[in-house]
Amino acid sequence: MKIVSIIGSPRGMKGNTGKLLGEVLKGAKSAGAVCEVIALRGDSVKPCLGCDRCHKKGQCPQKDEFESIKEKVLAADGIILATPNYIFHVSAQLKMFIDRCSSLIHCMALEGKYGASVVTSGGGDEVPIVEYLDNVLMIMGVTPVDSVWATMGITGASKQLPEKCREQAYDLGRTIVKAWEEKWRFAKAEKVQEKHRERMRELMDYYREEWPYEYAHWQRRT
Ligand SMILES: Cc1cc2nc3c(=O)[nH]c(=O)nc-3n(C[C@H](O)[C@H](O)[C@H](O)COP(=O)(O)O)c2cc1C
Incomplete structure (x- = not known):
C-alpha cells in the first residue's frame, strides 16, 4: 500500500503534528506500507483563485506544486491529512491545499482510497477539526478509517507526545x-458519499456547458 500524507504545519515533521503523524506512519510501515510525506510550506500551494479552470479543464493554471502533489495523491492507495489546530480550524497551509482540491471533490476522484486525519492542539478542540477533515476526505471519495489527535498543553512546542496518543497513532497506521x-x-462514509454523488450529478447537469471536463468525467462514470 502506498500512503501519501499531507501535513499543514509550518514546523513540518519536527513539530507536534509531525511527531504524531510520524507514529501513524511507523504503524503503517510496520504493516507493509510505503509512505511519503508532503509538508506544505507557505508557498508550495497557493490560494485558489476561484477561476473555475479546474472545473472546466481538470487542471489549475497556477505555477506551484499543487498539480504534482495531486498526481502523487491520485497514484496512492491512502491519504492522510495532518494539521495543528490554528484558531479552531486547520492551518491556512492545509486549507489552501483543500480549496485547490475542488475538482477532485466534484469528481470524487479519490474513490477507493483509504485515509485518516491527524490533529494536534495546545488546549483541545480537535474534534470539530477531525470531523471537518473526515468530511473532506469522504467527499473526495476516500474512506476515512479513523483519526488521532493530541492535546499538547501550554508548553506543547517542546513536549513529548502523550503515551496514549502515541499508541493510538501507531495502531491507526496499522x-x-x-x-x-x-x-x-x-x-x-457510504451514506455521505451517496448524498454527495447525487449532488454532484445534479451540479454537473446544471453546469454541463461551463464545466466540460467535470461533466465528461461524470458521463464516463454513469
Ligand atoms: C497561529 C496559531 C494558532 C493556534 N490556535 C490554537 C487554538 O485555537 N487552539 C489550541 O488549542 N491551540 C492552538 N494553537 C497551538 C497549536 O495547535 C499546537 O501547539 C500544535 O500542537 C502545533 O503543532 P505543530 O507543532 O505541528 O505546528 C495555535 C498555534 C498557532 C501557532
Missing part, C-alpha cells in the same frame, strides 16, 4: 493498511 487490504466498508 488499521489503515488492514482496512485497505481487506476492503473494509463504513456505513457513514
